Amino acid sequence: MLIELFGPPGCGKTTFAHALAQRMQTRGFTADVLLSYQPGTYRSPKDPAGLIYAAGRVSGAAVNLIAMTCMAAAKRRSFELAGKLIATLPPRNPVWLLRYGQYILRLADTWQHRSTDRIAIFDQAFVQAVCSLALLTRGADDLSLAHALNIIPVSDLIIRLDVPEAILSSRLEGRMKRESFMEKLFETDVGTSHRAVEIVDRLDLLLATRGRATMSFCPIDKLALEDALSRTEEEIMNKLQSTGGR
16 A cells, blocks of 8 residues: 655654554554655764765765666666656756656655555655655646646555644744754755645645545644544555455
8 A cells, every 4th residue: 555645844744654654563564654754853973064964865866876777777667757757847956856856766666666565655755746846946837737746656545734834834943953054955945845835735636636635634733643643544444445455
């Protein structure tokens, strides 16, 4: 089963994804959060500016890209998907172009070659990638967003997360304070992140017109998070039972 989350930066996607995986594991399922990364968590007194971190992140991405390029024939579908999505919503900045290009390539490959006997949870998958690219391109109108949604593969369950603007601002500002100088270069600024709210709304409407209804939650505190997890768990169980799962 494929589950993907989307929402503005700071809404709690990574926290929700890992909590959901733990819940399903207690049910006896094999559940994993794939390709997850949470900004603002890097800490090293020996690297306060994050130079070593940045070098490792860039070199790691380069190695992955080179390795996949060497296997371009075998990974043709992943390259085609990444190329079409980037061409539809091309980032203005070449740094962002390289960053998201290699990430979407890795995402497409992971999605295609995932284990089919487990629950795969993505806190940043294709719908989130469309949202991120729309933030970084010029003139992301509904036509280009709709075209991007037509390109990406379909998951079994899409979960949208939102939090009130005041909470979102507080979380984003707190994250920026925790990030090292170099880590900030890899993330969008607070103003750009706030614009994601409007894009998330547009994507939600476009998904609905395609019959891809989303589950929407606002995990503003522990109680709301637990309720959202319980309702998601129930939906997962219903879907598994309807398809012959446990």
